[in-house]
Amino acid sequence: MLDLRHIHKTFFPGTPNEVQALCGIDLLIPEGTFAAIIGTNGSGKSTLLNAVAGAFDLDQGAIHIDGKNISAWPEYRRASLIGRVFQNPFAGTAAEMTLAENLALSMRRGCRRGLGLALHRSARTEIADRVRSLNLGLENRLDNPIGTLSGGQRQALTLLMATWLRPRLLLLDEHTAALDPKSAAQVAELTLTIIRREKLTALMVTHSMPQAVQLPDRIIMMHKGRVVRQYEGQEKSRVRVPDLLAAFDQVRRREQLDPAVAHLLHNQYA
Amino acid sequence: MKIESRIQGTRMVVQVNGRLDAAWADLLLGTVRDLVREGHHQVRLDASGLEYLSSAGIRSLLKIRRELEAVSGSFGIAPAAPFVQETLRMSGLEALLLVGEEMPADAAEPAAGDNADSGTETSAETVAKTGASPSAVRFEEHILDLLGAVTVTAHAGWRPWQQVLDGACLEVPLSRPRFGLGIGAAGRDAEDIRSRLGDFVAAAGSVAWLPSDGADRPDYLVQNERFLPQLNAIQSLVGEGKFSHLLRFSPAASNACVTLSDLYEQVLRTTRADAAALVCLAEVEGLVGASLARSPGCIQASDQPGEFPELREWLSFCGERVHHQSQVLVVAFFCRDPSHLLAAHLAPVPSRPGLLAHAHAVVLPFRPLPQGVLDLDASVATVFDDNTPLALLHLIDDDRPAVGLGESAFIRGACWCAPIHDLTHITT
Ligand SMILES: Nc1ncnc2c1ncn2[C@@H]1O[C@H](COP(=O)(O)OP(=O)(O)OP(=O)(O)O)[C@@H](O)[C@H]1O
Ligand SMILES: [Mg+2]
Numbered sequence: 001m002l003d004l005r006h007i008h009k010t011f012f013p014g015t016p017n018e019v020q021a022l023c024g025i026d027l028l029i030p031e032g033t034f035a036a037i038i039g040t041n042g043s044g045k046s047t048l049l050n051a052v053a054g055a056f057d058l059d060q061g062a063i064h065i066d067g068k069n070i071s072a073w074p075e076y077r078r079a080s081l082i083g084r085v086f087q088n089p090f091a092g093t094a095a096e097m098t099l100a101e102n103l104a105l106s107m108r109r110g111c112r113r114g115l116g117l118a119l120h121r122s123a124r125t126e127i128a129d130r131v132r133s134l135n136l137g138l139e140n141r142l143d144n145p146i147g148t149l150s151g152g153q154r155q156a157l158t159l160l161m162a163t164w165l166r167p168r169l170l171l172l173d174e175h176t177a178a179l180d181p182k183s184a185a186q187v188a189e190l191t192l193t194i195i196r197r198e199k200l201t202a203l204m205v206t207h208s209m210p211q212a213v214q215l216p217d218r219i220i221m222m223h224k225g226r227v228v229r230q231y232e233g234q235e236k237s238r239v240r241v242p243d244l245l246a247a248f249d250q251v252r253r254r255e256q257l258d259p260a261v262a263h264l265l266h267n268q269y270a
Numbered sequence: 271m272k273i274e275s276r277i278q279g280t281r282m283v284v285q286v287n288g289r290l291d292a293a294w295a296d297l298l299l300g301t302v303r304d305l306v307r308e309g310h311h312q313v314r315l316d317a318s319g320l321e322y323l324s325s326a327g328i329r330s331l332l333k334i335r336r337e338l339e340a341v342s343g344s345f346g347i348a349p350a351a352p353f354v355q356e357t358l359r360m361s362g363l364e365a366l367l368l369v370g371e372e373m374p375a376d377a378a379e380p381a382a383g384d385n386a387d388s389g390t391e392t393s394a395e396t397v398a399k400t401g402a403s404p405s406a407v408r409f410e411e412h413i414l415d416l417l418g419a420v421t422v423t424a425h426a427g428w429r430p431w432q433q434v435l436d437g438a439c440l441e442v443p444l445s446r447p448r449f450g451l452g453i454g455a456a457g458r459d460a461e462d463i464r465s466r467l468g469d470f471v472a473a474a475g476s477v478a479w480l481p482s483d484g485a486d487r488p489d490y491l492v493q494n495e496r497f498l499p500q501l502n503a504i505q506s507l508v509g510e511g512k513f514s515h516l517l518r519f520s521p522a523a524s525n526a527c528v529t530l531s532d533l534y535e536q537v538l539r540t541t542r543a544d545a546a547a548l549v550c551l552a553e554v555e556g557l558v559g560a561s562l563a564r565s566p567g568c569i570q571a572s573d574q575p576g577e578f579p580e581l582r583e584w585l586s587f588c589g590e591r592v593h594h595q596s597q598v599l600v601v602a603f604f605c606r607d608p609s610h611l612l613a614a615h616l617a618p619v620p621s622r623p624g625l626l627a628h629a630h631a632v633v634l635p636f637r638p639l640p641q642g643v644l645d646l647d648a649s650v651a652t653v654f655d656d657n658t659p660l661a662l663l664h665l666i667d668d669d670r671p672a673v674g675l676g677e678s679a680f681i682r683g684a685c686w687c688a689p690i691h692d693l694t695h696i697t698t
Contacts, residue, residue: 229484246486250563254582256589260670262578265560265585268617268666269430 002029002169002201007051007061021047023225025061029218032199034192036212038244039222045205048222049171052203054078065168083162085155085175092158095147099138099157102146103127106161130160134190152183156190163194170195170202177207184208188215209241219244223251273301282310287319290327299330303337306638307553307595309520309682311343314369317350323357331367340652342640348372406526410518411540412643418514419691420547422603424615427698428453428504431576431584434464434567437698438504445498446647448510449473449549451601451630453566454503455481456491463502464567469664470501471601471630472508473549474650477501478599478632480662482565488632488659492651504566507603507615507628509547513686515540516643519552520682527555527679530629530665531622534604543689545605545612551639551649552683554598556591557631558675559663591675593633593661597653598680600665602629603690611693620669621677629665631678634658639684646686 009022021044029035037045050056052063054075062071065081085092093102104123124142132139134156138149146154155175163170172191176184192215195202206212212219218236221229221244228251231239257265271288282305286298302313315331317323331347338345346369347354358364427438439460444450451471456479457463470479475493479501491499517536519528528536537546563586569575575584604619604627605612616626634657639649668675 243486250486250586253586253589254563257578257582257585257587259578260673261587261668262581264620264666264668264670265581265587266576267620269560269585269664 001031001064001066002027002052002203003064003067004028004048004052005062005064007048007063008059009047009051009056010059013059020225022051025225025227027220027227029201029203031066031201033218034195034200034202034204034216035218035220036216037203037205037220037222038207038209038212040248043222044225045222046173047225049084049173049203049205052078052169053082053084053171081168082171083165083167083169084171085158085162085173087174087177089151089154089158089178092161093146093154096145098143099131099146099149100124100127100142102157103131103161103164106164130164131157134160150183152179152187155179155183155187159187159191159194163198163200166198166200168201170200172202172204172206174205174207176211191215209244212244213239213241221247221251223248271297273298275301275305277310278314281312281314283314283316285316285319287321289322289324290317290320290330291322291324292326295324295326295330298327299333302334306338306341306343307636309641311338311341311638311641313338313343313345314372315345315347317347317354320351320354323354325361328358328361328363328367332363335367337638341638406521406523407519407528407532408522409536410520412516412518413514414516414643414686415512415514418512418688420509420511420513420688421692421694422547422612422690423506423508423510423694423696424612425452425503425506425696425698426615428566431566431569431574433569433571434467434504436460439463439502440504440506440696440698441500442503442506442508443498443500444472444475444477444508445493445500446475447512448508449547449601450506450508451603451628452501452503452506452508453562454501454506455479455565456489456499456501460502465565467504467565467567468562469630469662470503471599471632471662472499472501473599473601474647475499476599476650476654478659478662480561482562488662490632490654490659492654509601509603509688509690511688511691513549513646514688515686517685517687518641518683519680519685527681529677529679530600530602531619531625531627531667531677533680533685534602534619534622534625534627537685537687538604538606541687541689544607545603545610545690546687547603547690548600548685548687549646550598550600550602550680550683550685551653552598552600552680552685553636554593554596554633555679555681556676557593557598557633557663557665557678558588558591558668559631559665559678560585560587561661561663562586587666588663588675595636595681596660597634597636598631599634599650599653600629600631600678602627602665604628605690611695612690619667619677621667629678631663631665632659633661633663635660644684649684 004027007025011019128139176187219231271294274285335345348369454470455463455466466481466483468480468482477499478488478490480488564584616628619625619627665678667677
């Protein structure tokens, strides 16, 4: 379970470059819920994920995972609870290392010492089994450098690594956005399979409205550092892409209602 | 494939050369639909230069035929290359799609719409003339009933932006021949709908409203034999009676359109009244309006919904001219006498000093209308049939200097109207 209470973050406060990236985010994501975050560019989606992962200190607010207040934990310590996959397929893995070595690393996530890469036979068998479950034929390439894989294959592996130890929370930041449509669909499907199989609590940032409609249990819509709309339960199961677009439109229109328009409406909305 | 169109007398001839297959079928369909929008309802396909016709191509031809029939137009292939005739004969579509030798088009072929008025007001005496045409729009005036007039029932259980009190709600029947607008919702009783009250518009047995509980699309009810639509409303203006006139309008020059207040003025002139009502089906040039974003039923004593910025929570403004080329059903009540009893339910139209009005509009995907005299019930039914409302607006005249969006305007359409002869206030 992820519990965000009144999160605020302003970058470059008090300078001309000041950006209020998060303005009072309150969110409760129950155990086993898969939530997608959608929103316009710069609405604070990545910043929110970074805040949870511990990339910077909050100005205000608290983050609880499974009831533990982790607001003061450093990023590496949070990594013992959180799995992450980024947009860039090259971000989560070390290109020169082999598939097996990369996966062995992820098995030790959250431990600060002992990066010995010697693999026991049993560990190797487990790695091969799990890689086989991806259905990408990669189990035969365990000793190849990961840099030789395609973007989609790398994202699939990164996903496997991020979920290897069943994290308490999985954070996905547009992890299919840099892939070709076919690979994106494959990785999206794999994401859903793993999240459901492991009953993970997950937050996925996506720009793909069809993905937001199809994959998660809940949709969180952000705009200018705020959560402006959520779809869950029945409403979520009914929502379609045009509804989301219309909702964005509504948010955009709301901003155009300035005092002059208010005056007009006041007079004419009789 | 190459598509060219030319006018030949009263017909529009579309010439296709090359291959009409799946890849080109949509383009042809789109081209013909554009022509239909422009008012060309007699369409012929010159297929003498066609080299190939696939089943996808045939399907698009059948679709064109069906859509033109729906507006009492006509469609056929003439002339056709021998292989086209052969293909159609083998698929049994010869009779449907091929037209034989026709009278030259400019010889008196019945004008479009001549067969469309059967079934409308039989007592209608039809007079067509070109009226004064604001902004290069052609008005065609048809008298439906010289004594036609409507009675209006007004109910203001709620005044913006007060709290909704117990007993403010009224059950408002909106079956044919009533038409109206207001704020309400469908539901069991006043309590049931308290959090969903939204703008509504009703005519000819079709009722659409925008539930203000976060719905992005209007909901709607359509009358049938056993079902008579009604809403629970906190505000309503409902008209009932006979329309005196039907105004048909269309652009006489490219880009010409008629604004909502043009339409008000035209109706007041035509009906020689100081207060009138209209129901209009039209193709949209652009709409300007607002709609409730939260239900007035949710207003608490401490709220100030009418004030900026709180107003943003309660009203949603379109922000730009919207729904170009969509279909709209507008219901409006208007007068030019501020002392008229109706004026209490209307608001000033800032760009036409002296005019007061209240108009709601429901937007649907475009459906072409037949020409000439139309029956309101049948036309509204066609527009709602198998068609889902896209939006619903309380129309606003945005006369802000420089940045104003102006008024709602229409490209072409049909406007049923009548003077208002009687007004009843219901108090709850
Ligand atoms: N580390 C940072 N330092 C300064 N400003 C930042 C930082 N991270 C984000 N911002 C700013 O905060 C705002 C929100 O950015 P964020 O990356 O969270 O948006 P986003 O919703 O993820 O957008 P996108 O869809 O483009 O990925 C932006 O204005 C951005 O420039
Ligand atoms: Mg981002």
